[in-house]
Each structure stands twice: as C-alpha cells, then as structure tokens.
Amino acid sequence: MKAALQNYHARMQRVLDHIDRHLDDDLDLETVSGVAAFSKFHFHRQFTATFGLSVHRYIQLARMKRASHRLAYRDAQSVTEIAMDAGYDAPDAFARAFRQRFGQSPSTFRKSPDWEPWLAAFGPLDNARSKFMQKSFTTDDVTIRYVPPTPVAITEHRGDPATLGATIQRFIAWRTAAGLHPRTNPTFNVWRSERRPASPADYSVDLCVGTDQPIAVNGDEIKAGEIPGGRCAVLRVVGNTDNLEPAALYLYRDWLPLSGEEARDFPIYCQRLSFFPEVPEHEAVAELFLPLK
Template sequence: MTAALQNYQARMRRVLDHIDRHLEADLDLDSLSAVAAFSKFHFHRQFMATFGLSVHRYVQLARMKRASHQLAYNDALDVTDIAMDAGYDAPDAFARAFRQRFGQSPSSFRKSPDWEPWLAAFGPLDNARSKLMQKNFTTDDVTIRDVLPTRVAVMEHRGSPETLGDTIRRFIAWRRAAGLHPRTSPTFNVWHSEGRPAQQDEYSIDLCVGTDQPIEANGEEIKAGEIPGGRCAVLRVVGFTDNLEPAALYLYRDWLPASGEEARDFPIYCQRLSLFPEVPEHEAVAEVFLPLK
C-alpha cells in the first residue's frame, strides 16, 4: 500500500510540475491526464479529491499567480503580453478575469496592489500545493559550510507580513535603478522575527542585495550592512520557496539540538538563487543559513 500511495503521489506531483513548466501551453484535461497516466474520466475526480480544486481552477490560479507577480514586480512587461502568457486571447478578457479575482484591474494592481484580496485569492492554490509538495527534511539535507562575509545594501520591512509585497516592489525598483541585477548581485533575506508573530507589527525582515558599490538611496530608506562570514549550517530548498519557515524551523528546532553545534549571534537568513516568476515555481532555489560558532 505504501509503494502504491507513493506512486500515486509521484504521478500527481508530475502533473503539478508539468503545469508549472507549461503555463502558456494548452493545459486541458486530455493532456494533463496523459501526464498523470490516468484515464481522463478518473483523473478529473482524483485531482479534485487530492487537491480540493478542479484541474481548470488550479491552472487558472497558477497562471494568475505568475501574471500578478509580473504585473507587480516587472514594469518592463506589457500587459498584453502578460495576458497572452496567462492563456487569454485578448487583454479585455484577462482584465475581466483579473478584476473578478482580485477586485482591481491589471493596470490598477500594477500601480498600487491591494495585497489582502491577493493573498486570500491564492490561499486555495497554496493549500493545494502543500498537499503533496510539503518537504520533509533530514540531516542528510544539511551541510556545514564556511561562508565569506558579504557587504549588502539593506531595505528593512517592519510591520504586517501582509504589506511585505509593497516593500518588495520598492526594493526591486531601487535595485533595478542601481543596476544590481539578481544574476550578478546576490539576493538575501534576513529574518529578525517569526514568520507569523503573535503581534503582526512585530514582523521584521531585511531585504538585502550584495554590493561593493557606494550606496545611493535615491529617496529610499537604504542602509549599508553585512552578512557576516563564518561557519553555517545550510539547507537548500528547491521548488515553491515562497514559504521558507519550515526549513528554518527544521534547522533551529530539529537539526541544531541533535547536532551538538551552537548557534552564532546572527539571525537565520536565506540566499535566493533563482526566483519565481523568472523560473517556474518548481525550479526556484533558496538556501537557508543558520550561523554557527
């Protein structure tokens, strides 16, 4: 039974990976049931039973998630191109569907996103993905590495995690103006609080980009900082890196007490090596670092 269940889950994961990789393709029931190697009749019901969403709605949400990220974080992309990539034949149809989902037109969302309905809209998608995409870490996944110090430019986010998207938008715009592209300048997040603290205004995270250049704030609250060098326990996460709290908790709560190591006086942090939507979600990569003495 265990082998049969693992095989069934692997086939369903293969479908989700295929959707992530081919969002611009014709993801109809025939093609996806073939990927899963299930009959079309049974696949539709099995998908719904497994994920709590129909195949059609899951694909729509996955496409809208990529489209909304492109609108919020990439001004260079034309709305028409985003609509076509999301599977719509015309911008008007995309605009109607977008407004129905988020309560804003695409152009309004691009200028000033309302993050609360955005987060609510993707709750079902995140819940569906977590059914089979939950990662179970082991000690074999953790390596100890000596890292070099990295000078960084820092934009602080203090306050509700629901408004983090606005800070990310400002950070991306600032680093783009500064010529600090993610391919050439490393991206870090430093966590100073839990992901969901008891009081939302206690949420605290630093958005950082590695640079040796003099920092010109250009009207933003940017300061110089450093990711310190030294020994670190490192846990690599591949795919769906929106929520890295499970990886951080594993390092702190499970790995550290059993390792005989002692944590250094610097917060746990991550380096984002590849980012959605520049790569499909299942190809996004982040490494979580726990500084050690």
C-alpha cells in the same frame, strides 16, 4: 499501502510540475491526466479530491499568479503580453477576470497593488501546492560552510506581512535603478521575527542585495549593512521557496540538537538563487543559512 500512497502522490506532484512548466501551452484534461498516467475519465475527480480544487481552477490560478507577479515586479512586459501569456485571447477578457479576482484592473494593480485580496485569492492555490507535498529533509541535505562577510544594501520591512509585496516592489525598483541585477549581485532575506508572529505588526525581515559599491543611505528606504562571515549550516530548498518555514524548522528542531553545534548570534537568513516567475515555481531555488559558533 505506504509505498502505494507515496507513488500516488509522486504522480500528482508530476502533474503540478508539468503545469508549472507548461503554463503557456494547452493544458487540456487528456494531456494533464496522461502526465500522471491516470484515466482521463476519473482524473478530474481524483485531482479535486486530492487538492481541493479542480484542474481547470488550479491552472487558472497558476496562470493568474504568474501574471500578477509580472505585473507587480516586472516592467518589461506590457499588459497585453501578460494577458496572452495567461491564456486570454484579448486584454479586456483578462482585465475582467483580473478585476473580478483582485478588485483592481491590471494597470491599477501594476501601479499600486492591493495585497490583501491578492493573498486571499491565492490561498486555495497555496493549500493545493502544500497538501501531501511537504518536503522532508535529512542530515545529508545539510552542509557546514564557511561564509565570507558580505556587504549589503538593505530595505527593511517592519509590520504586517500582508504588505510585504509593496516593500518588495520598492526594493526591486531601487536595485534596478542602481544596476544591481540578481545575476550579478546576490539576493538575501534576513528574518528578524517569526514568519507568523503573535501580532502581525511585529513581523520583521530585511531584503538585501550584496554589493561592494558605496551605498547612498536614503532615509528608511535603503541602508548599508553586512551579513557577517562565519560558519553556517546550509540547507538548499528547491521549489515552493515562498515558504521556507518547514526548512527552518528542520534546522532548528531536528538538525541542530543532533549536530552538537550551537547557533551564533545572528538571525537565520537565505540567499535566493533563482526566482519565480523567471523560472517555474517548482524550479525556484533558495539556500537557508543558520549561523553557527
């Protein structure tokens, strides 16, 4: 029974990966059910029973999530291009659907996103992605690596995680203006609090870009700093890199007690190696670093 259930979940995961990879294509029921090798007459009910929303709704949300990321964090594409990529025949149809879901027009969202309704709208999508699809890790997935010290420019986020998107926008705008592209300058997140602290006001994370250039300190916007060198336990995560908490919990709860190692006095952090929406969500890659003595 366990093997059969694992096989069933693997087939459903294959469907999610296919949808992520083919958001620009015609994802009709026959095509999607064929990916899982399920009958098209039953697949829509199987999908809804497994993930809590219909195939059509899931695809709509996945396309809208990619569109909203492009609007908020990427200036190269016009609203019209983003609308077409999201499967809409005309910008006004996209604008109506976007406003209905987020309470803002696409152009207004691009200038000044209201993040709370955005987060609420994608709750069902995030739940669907995580249901039955939790990653499991083993000691073979963890390597110990010596990491050289890395000078970084830092944008600090302090306060409610619901407003993190606005901090990310400022960070991207600054690094773009400074010519620090992700392909040439590594991107790090340093967590200085729990992912969900008791009070949202206590949430704390540093957004960092590695650079040897002198950093012109800009008030609270940009600071110069360093990720210290030393030994680190490193765990690579592929897919669903929005939530690295399960990987961090594995390192702290399972790997560290069995390893005989001790954590060093520096927070856990990650390097983001590939990003959504440049790659499909299931292909995004991050490496989690637990500093060791």
